[in-house]
Amino acid sequence: MIYYGAKELAASFRTVRxxxxxxxxxxxxxxxxFTPAEGARSIARTxxxxxxxxxxxxxxxxxxxxxxxxxxxxxxxMKRAAEQEAxxxxxxxxxxxxxTEGAVWASFLDGxxxxxxxxxxxMPPGATPATxxxxxxxxxxxxxxxxxxxxxxxxxxxxxxxxxxxxxxxENLTRMRQEHAARAQSASSEA
Numbered sequence: 001m002i003y004y005g006a007k008e009l010a011a012s013f014r015t016v017r018x019x020x021x022x023x024x025x026x027x028x029x030x031x032x033x034f035t036p037a038e039g040a041r042s043i044a045r046t047x048x049x050x051x052x053x054x055x056x057x058x059x060x061x062x063x064x065x066x067x068x069x070x071x072x073x074x075x076x077x078m079k080r081a082a083e084q085e086a087x088x089x090x091x092x093x094x095x096x097x098x099x100t101e102g103a104v105w106a107s108f109l110d111g112x113x114x115x116x117x118x119x120x121x122x123m124p125p126g127a128t129p130a131t132x133x134x135x136x137x138x139x140x141x142x143x144x145x146x147x148x149x150x151x152x153x154x155x156x157x158x159x160x161x162x163x164x165x166x167x168x169x170x171e172n173l174t175r176m177r178q179e180h181a182a183r184a185q186s187a188s189s190e191a
Contacts, residue, residue, distance in 0.1 A: 006117060007060050009135070013142050017102035020050055020145060023152050024098060032138035036155045041085075043155055044094060048085050050148050051097040054105035054141045059135060060121075062108055066123035075155035086181070109138065 024047050032044035041049060059077060060066050088098070117135035153163040162170075 004135075005114045006109055006112045007074070009117075009138060009142075013109060014102070016105050016142050016145050016149070017098065017106070019165065020047070020149050020152075021095065021098050021102075023149060023156065024091070024095055026161065026164055027152075027156065031159055032091055032094070032154060034159060036151070036158055040151075043116060043152065044089065044091075046148055046152060046155075047094050048087075048089065049081075050145050051094070051101045052081055053144055054101060057138055057141050058105065058108060061112075061138065065116075065134075066121070067119070067126050070122070087129055105141065112138075115176045120157055 007097065019068055025044055032047075033042050035042045056077060060069075060072070066072060112134075117138070119134045120131040121134055122131050125130065153166075156163050
């Protein structure tokens, strides 16, 4: 029995992508060229990388799904991805790319069956494990995005801003403390 199926996978990806979009919106366009360390991607390039990264898994699992990497030519896909990442884009164009590519991927996830998610996919010779389920491979898109979103959150801190999820958590903690103090005050005045 699968407790986490295609609909849940699509919904969780949408949540992750929406949080990435929020970060992209929060960062000022004049900071999109910021690179947190030598050799690292700029904020703009990281966002484009995130936006386009589902295309790799889409190429393997959509249309005519493969059951292994056998015969799959990575080079054209990797070359195209590098070229697309290197294109100069405005903040607005990057936001549009995140939204449109995210919608394509989430729509694909919405349409797969639990049986499809359970299918084995053979890894390249010598890989451990030798096979993975399609579910694990499709889930890796979300994991990959969260990895890079963590990098973006560090960049936000380096630029002097607080990421939206941290702000939200801090606001909730403040509200809970105030409510607790109000209840304690009310209880002591009733005593």
